[in-house]
Structures are given as C-alpha cells and as structure tokens.
Amino acid sequence: MGGPLYKGIQRARLRDGNYEQIALVGIDSSTLIGRPHTVIEGRIEDLRAPDTVAIDQLAVERLGGSVQMRIGTRFEVNDHLVRVAAIVKTQKSFQNFPFVYTTYERALGITPQERRKLSYVLASPVNGMSPEDLAVRIHQQTGLGAYTGDQFGWKTVRWILKNTGIGVNFGTTVVLGFVVGMAIAGQTFYLFTIENLRQFGALKAIGASTGMLARMILLQSFTVGLIGYGVGIGLATLFGLTAARGGRLPFVETWPLLVGVGIALLMICSLSSAISIRKLAKLEPAVVFRG
Amino acid sequence: MTQNVESLEEELSDWLVRARGVTKSFGEGHTKIPVLKGVDFDVASGEVLLLVGPSGSGKTTLLSVIAGILESDGGDVRVLGETIQELSALAKTNFRRDHLGFIFQQYNLLPTLTAVENAAVPLFIQGVSRSEATGRAEEVLKTMGMGERLMTLPPKLSGGEQQRVAIARALVAEPQLLLCDEPTASLDGETGHRIVEQLCAVGKHPDRAVIIVTHDSRIFEFGDRIVHMEDGRIGNIQQVRKDLNS
Numbered sequence: 001m002g003g004p005l006y007k008g009i010q011r012a013r014l015r016d017g018n019y020e021q022i023a024l025v026g027i028d029s030s031t032l033i034g035r036p037h038t039v040i041e042g043r044i045e046d047l048r049a050p051d052t053v054a055i056d057q058l059a060v061e062r063l064g065g066s067v068q069m070r071i072g073t074r075f076e077v078n079d080h081l082v083r084v085a086a087i088v089k090t091q092k093s094f095q096n097f098p099f100v101y102t103t104y105e106r107a108l109g110i111t112p113q114e115r116r117k118l119s120y121v122l123a124s125p126v127n128g129m130s131p132e133d134l135a136v137r138i139h140q141q142t143g144l145g146a147y148t149g150d151q152f153g154w155k156t157v158r159w160i161l162k163n164t165g166i167g168v169n170f171g172t173t174v175v176l177g178f179v180v181g182m183a184i185a186g187q188t189f190y191l192f193t194i195e196n197l198r199q200f201g202a203l204k205a206i207g208a209s210t211g212m213l214a215r216m217i218l219l220q221s222f223t224v225g226l227i228g229y230g231v232g233i234g235l236a237t238l239f240g241l242t243a244a245r246g247g248r249l250p251f252v253e254t255w256p257l258l259v260g261v262g263i264a265l266l267m268i269c270s271l272s273s274a275i276s277i278r279k280l281a282k283l284e285p286a287v288v289f290r291g
Numbered sequence: 292m293t294q295n296v297e298s299l300e301e302e303l304s305d306w307l308v309r310a311r312g313v314t315k316s317f318g319e320g321h322t323k324i325p326v327l328k329g330v331d332f333d334v335a336s337g338e339v340l341l342l343v344g345p346s347g348s349g350k351t352t353l354l355s356v357i358a359g360i361l362e363s364d365g366g367d368v369r370v371l372g373e374t375i376q377e378l379s380a381l382a383k384t385n386f387r388r389d390h391l392g393f394i395f396q397q398y399n400l401l402p403t404l405t406a407v408e409n410a411a412v413p414l415f416i417q418g419v420s421r422s423e424a425t426g427r428a429e430e431v432l433k434t435m436g437m438g439e440r441l442m443t444l445p446p447k448l449s450g451g452e453q454q455r456v457a458i459a460r461a462l463v464a465e466p467q468l469l470l471c472d473e474p475t476a477s478l479d480g481e482t483g484h485r486i487v488e489q490l491c492a493v494g495k496h497p498d499r500a501v502i503i504v505t506h507d508s509r510i511f512e513f514g515d516r517i518v519h520m521e522d523g524r525i526g527n528i529q530q531v532r533k534d535l536n537s
Contacts, residue, residue, distance in 0.1 A: 202399035205360055206460075207388020208416050209381060285360045288395050289351045289472050 002123035003028025006107040009097060013076040016065040023097040024077065026107025033122045035088075036101065042071045042086030047103055052085035053077070059098030060087060080110045092250030094160065178264060186272035189221060193276040197287060204285035214277045218270070225269040229262060306369075307468055307500045308334035308357055313366035315352055326352045328523035329366070334468075339494035339501045341511060344520035350504045353520070354470055357502070358391055359383035371467055388416055392466035394490075396473035398457045400445040406452075407432060407441040410459035417464060424463075431459040435489060451482035458489060469493055469501040480509055487513045 006026030011019045027034040027047075035044050036056070046052055060069045067073065073084045077100065090099045102110070108117050123146075125134040131148040138146035147155060161167035193200065200213060240251035315327040326349045334340050342350045355361035356368060359375045368375045371390050378386060387393075392413070400409045407428050414424035429441055435455045445453055454474060461469055471490060475483030487503075487510045494501035494515070503514070511517055512531070519526035 198397065198399050199401050202393070202395060203412070203416070204384070205358065205387065205393050205395075206413050206416060207384055207391075209384050212416065286355045288393075288397075288399055289355055289360075 001031055001033060001126075002121055003031045003033040004104045004118050005034050005120045005122050006104055006111070006117055007119045008107075008111060008117075009095075010077055010100075010111060012063055012098075012100065013079075014063060014065040015067050015075070018065065020062050021097050022059065022063070022077065022100045023093060023095070024107055024110065025099060025101045026104035027101060028122070029103035029105060033124065036090050036099075038089035040087045040089055042084075044086050044088065044101075046085035047101065049085060051080075051082050051106075052102065053082045054086035054088050054101040055084055056088050056090040056099040058090075058092065058096075059100055062098050078110050078112065082110075091252075092244070094250065096250050178268065182268045182272050185221070185225075185268055186275050189217065189272055189276045190279070193217070193279055197279075197283065200280055201283055201285045201287040204280075204283060205288050210277075210281045213280045214273075217273045217276050217280070221269040221273040222266070225265050229265050233258065233261065305336040306333050307336055307338075308332065308368075308370050308502070310353075310357065310368045311366055313353070313356060313368060314364045315349075315356060315361065316364055326523050327356070327363070327366075330520075330523070330525055332357075332518065332525060334500045334502055336500055337495060337497045338515045339491050339503065339513060341514035341517045342502060342504045342520060343506065343511070343517055344526070346506075348520040349523045350520050351472060354472060354502065354504050358387060358393070358470055360387075388413070389464075390467050392461035392464065392469040394454075394457050394461045394469070394471040394474045396476050398445070398453045400453055400456055400460075402445050405442045405444060406437060406448065406456045406459075409445065409456050410463050412460055413464040428459060428463050431463050432456065435459055450477050451479070451486070454478060454482070454486055455489075458486060462493060467499050469499065471501065471503040471505075473505055473507070474503060475505065475507045475510055483507065483509060 004026075005028070006024070008024055010022055010024040012022045013019055025034070029048055032044060032047070036054070039054075040057070042054070044054055047054060055063065055069065063069055063075055064073070069075075069084060069087075071084055071087070074081055075084075076082070082100075082102065086101075088099075088101065093099070111117065123134065123138065125131055135146040135148050135151065138144065203213060204210075237253060240253065244251035310330055310332040313327050313330040313332070314325065316323050316325045318324050326347075328349075330349070330353055332353065342353065344350050352361060356363045357370060357375070359370075359378065363376060370386075373386060375383065375386075401412070404412070407425050410432055411421075411424040411428035414427060415421070419427075432438065432441055432455070435458065437452065437455055437459065440448060440452060443452075445456065448456065454477070458474070461471075469490065474490065475486060478486065490501050490503065491513050493499060503510070514531050517529040517531060519529070
C-alpha cells in the first residue's frame, strides 16, 4: 500500500485579516496513508468531501483569532476557502507551525504552481516484510532514496544540523556550557581541596591512600553533579512544559537526551575532579606537622 | 639522670623503634639545609618518650621519618620490625594505617563530621563497617569524658575537647606506636595535663609506646625518658622512669 504525500509551508488567512503560516500536508485520498493517528473531533474520512481540511490543536489555537475553530469553520489557505472537517492530534513540529491536512490533489490545487510538487511517496510493507527490507527493495528497483520511519527521522535531524544554524548555534552553546561548567566545577573543587589540604594531609598520614582520597573527591563530585543534574533537568522540564502548554514552543525530552546530558555531566565531574586529585596525589602528608 | 644511647640499648631489649645514623636535608645545592645529622634513636615497648628541643632542631622531621611520611636521605629506621625506607609508598601508607596513631598540634579534625565520626576515621580507612567503627569510637570517646559531645561538630567543641577527639581518633584502632606533635601546645595547663595523662596511660601498655614532640616543660614529668635534640642531633637523654632499665 502506498500513496503520494505533499508537505509544504503555506499561508492561512484569519478572519481578522491576519496571516499565519501553516504546514500543509496533502495525503492520498484513497488510502489516507500519512494521516494523523488520533482524531479528536470529526472523521478523517471526511477529507474526501470537497474543500475540507483537518487541523491540529495548534491550528485551533492560532487560526481562530476571535473565532473558535470547530468542525465546519471556514478559513482561507492561499485564497482557497476550506472547511474544517476534523480536528486531529499531532506532535508539534520542529518549526512549530500548525498542521493542516487535506488530500494530495486538493493540496496541489491550493498551492502555487511549481514544476514538482510531490514531496514524498509513502509506502507500507505487505504482511511479513519489514520496513527495512522494503526500503532496500525500493532503492534497488528505482534508484530512489527509500527510508524507514526511523531512518527518515534521523536523516531529517542530520539535515537540520548540517544545513541550518541550529547545529553551530546549539553546538557552541553546549561546548561553552561544557567548558564553563568544567571550569567552575574544577575551580570549586580545587578551592575546596586547597582549603582542606591539612585535613587531607592528616588522612594521608593516618593511612588513607591516594586512591581512597581520589574516590572521596569523585564521590563528592558525583554527588554534587547528580544533585545538579536533578535540579537542572527538573527546571528545564518545568520550563519546557510551561512553554509547551502555551503552544508557543514544541518541547520534547527524549531518553537519549537525558542519558547524553548525564554522561556529559559525569565527564565534567571527572575532569574537574582530576585537578584536585592530582594535587592530593602530590600532597606530602608531612604538611600536617607544620604548625 | 642522663645516659647515652648505647648504654640504654644494652639495658632495653624490646624496641619498637630503632633509628641509626638517620640523615635528612631539605633544599638543593647551596640552599641545602641539613636537618637531621646522623640521629641514633630508640623507643622501647611500654615507653612514653618525650622528644624536646628548640625550634628547628629536627624533632618533627625525625617524627615524620619514623612515621614514613618523610623519606630519610641516609641511615636506617626500623619501626615494629619493619625497615621503613625499604617499604613502597603504598606499603608505608598501609603500615601507618595498621600500626601507627597520630596526634597533631592543630587537631586536623574534619569539620563536617561529628566528634564520633571523626574519631572513627581510622577504622573507616581500615574498612571496618560504619556501625562497628562508630560504636568503637563512641566507647573511646566516653572513656575520655566526651560521652555528651558525641554528635557535636568540631567547630562547636573547645580546644581541649577537639584534642580529646583527636586522641580518640589516634587510639581507636589501637595502634602500637602513637606519634604526637605538640599535643598540648594549644591547651591550657589543666587540660594539657589531663590529656598527657591519657596518653601516658596508653604508653604504659606493654606492647605500645608513645613519642611526644613537645616544647611544653609542664609535661616533662610524664615521660619515661626525655630525649633532647639540638641542631639535628640527639643531645642528652634524660631517664625519668627508673623501672625502664631495671
């Protein structure tokens, strides 16, 4: 089973005369492949009726203006009057535009003339065949790029990182955060070590090995780091959820992100502790006998 | 009574510390300062030995060499049958952990640990379980009259109380050799007396000994022997307790 898919950014005109950018998605009218999973109100099959669209929750908030968007509400997309046939639930896109779904043929009619309007062809494997096998076979037989959902997702991420400023801007921020975090944490631990040099010297004299002192420093570092991790992730999540509730920002917190941040934090803790551990390794316990 | 080292050596058979010809210098080249200039030194079992002398005479350096904290440049130091300079750095650390106790002039208690936790530190280092370590530390502190202050943090303890915690820390693992650096320097006369009495009680144990580096003439009466150091050498040795060579 398969079908064409159009996806592009268009302008919707609101009742108050303002314009709002939307992500227009045209799906195959016979199979409706590519349709959203969850329909909140109405029926997605009603897209087969003339001039109909399905809108998502963000579109309900943004396109209505003073009017409550509901089934039957009309608005314009590129001077084409359309009518809401269904309200669907979607994941917020990276670009944070409201989604408007219609049929592929109607999307071609609504959008300005271009030589090629087919964005993608969606296909689902027959029973017994994996998406990976299907992608390989399509590529072998047509020479076109064919991807599974996951592969396409990562391809999109890579494209955005490579072709937009996001990679550089966010990368710089992350690197700066890493360096500043390490410098501050390292300096704090080093000052702590210097301030307590006599106590560390006493521990060494009493019989604590350098390895034991290193484990103490690392334990302190990781404890502080984990508390900071909890507080940081908690605040970031709270901020993200608050922002997402207003519909202004898309917010997704995936487990790889949390794990990645955790690993980065452990690296910061380890590296910042290293300076203190080096100092302790060189510390002469005789320091405790100097009055 | 003054005696030389050789005569004492003949009289005393059970030595815990024996140092011969120990030398130690600090610095390099023309700034090199010899601090120990061939020290011969012994400490017997059951002895409280006071190491006295002016500042810069090498008392603390000798104490550090005996403890394996400083490496001697020459000579031979045997402590509890081990030749200290032949031990690796880790072996020295483990030797101190298992056999030596320390009392420092400035206490060096960990400010964020309670009195009982501070006293239990050597046992923590030895890997003793927390409950057993704190239990043993509690017992030692109670014998020192610190039963009411077990959970107090060091900054809230008086100087005498902090030193008693430091002594409890030194004694909790029952070390054979106790090394004390000016233990009464920061204490008033009465507290100093009480603390030295407690140290002497440890030193009287037949398998143990106590070396006290001090300037404090008020505590001279407590030592079995008083070893005078001058300019990096052992000066005279004053025998106070007669039964040591009986």
